[in-house]
Amino acid sequence: MLVLHLFGGPYITVAGERQEIPAGSQRLLVLTALHRGRVDRHFAAGLLWPIGNDQRAGGNLRSAIWRLRGVGVDVIRTDNVSIFLRDEVEVDAQFASEWARRMIDGTCVGPDVSLFPWFDDALHLLPGWYDDWAIIAREQLRQRVLHAIEGLSRRFCEAGRLAEGVEAAMTVVCAEPLRESAQRVLIEAHLAEGNVGEARRAFEEYRTCVRTELGVDPSPALTRLVSLSSPRALRAVAHR
Known part of the structure; x- marks a missing residue:
């Protein structure tokens, strides 16, 4: 079972084993979880990184996703338009x-x-x-x-x-x-x-x-x- 814990977190448990979320990725993951559906990439980037231009915000978004995957927290899916949680992730x-x-x-x-x-x-x-x-x-x-x-x-x-x-x-x-x-x-x-x-x-x-x-x-x-x-x-x- 893959669970995203916002209570007392955020953190992930996989089969009951706790995994920490990189600090630079927490807000993106929590925003995606709270929407519980597809979140427009540009909307998320602009909301989470409002200072600077769209290109910089988009780069920050890609970095946050990369950090998650880099520590083995593979819970987010993306396409050219949106980001969303994997179907099996419970919140x-x-x-x-x-x-x-x-x-x-x-x-x-x-x-x-x-x-x-x-x-x-x-x-x-x-x-x-x-x-x-x-x-x-x-x-x-x-x-x-x-x-x-x-x-x-x-x-x-x-x-x-x-x-x-x-x-x-x-x-x-x-x-x-x-x-x-x-x-x-x-x-x-x-x-x-x-x-x-x-x-x-x-x-x-x-x-x-x-x-x-x-x-x-x-x-x-x-x-x-x-x-x-x-x-x-x-x-x-x-x-x-």
């Missing part, structure tokens, strides 16, 4: 993106409903990379995975896997403390466990946070969710 970020898509559109299967160790890496793709195209890709994957993990928390709770539901929700809350949708799934997971005190504590912490950081209160819907879980409200419901 961990693409795996995460496809998992998130299935969770969001409801086509997930049994193994998808799991807590994966790569969640944190998917939420912080390529830290320290400040190219505009890398920043955009990072935020696209981050938003997709955040939505997916919220859905995962709800699926765990529906299946009675409540501890995992709380853990999934906490993953999103830790990544985005001001994200109300994440706070909602965490509170819902606590309530599903019957932990009203935990739900109310999470709400109070969130309310303090958004008041301090944004100068606003939680939405009426979230406030109402917690209000309905108060001991007085629960006793009222029980005696109806």
Whole structure:
């Protein structure tokens, strides 16, 4: 198996054996992987080496490809028009993106409903990379995975896997403390466990946070969710 790792990388593994990518070739390989299709040679050269003329950018592109092949990292194919990954190359970020898509559109299967160790890496793709195209890709994957993990928390709770539901929700809350949708799934997971005190504590912490950081209160819907879980409200419901 040939895998390009963007999480904690970039680097390549071939049959589980790690291979490093030359520094001068990393941006080209990552750009190609993130597009996951054919990338126009002139577009890639101009994007990665914008200073200088087209001839110089094209030379830099050829050098980056040559460096990869020179150290035995033969993962890119080229023609006169485009560059692209070999069909057999798997990309961990693409795996995460496809998992998130299935969770969001409801086509997930049994193994998808799991807590994966790569969640944190998917939420912080390529830290320290400040190219505009890398920043955009990072935020696209981050938003997709955040939505997916919220859905995962709800699926765990529906299946009675409540501890995992709380853990999934906490993953999103830790990544985005001001994200109300994440706070909602965490509170819902606590309530599903019957932990009203935990739900109310999470709400109070969130309310303090958004008041301090944004100068606003939680939405009426979230406030109402917690209000309905108060001991007085629960006793009222029980005696109806």
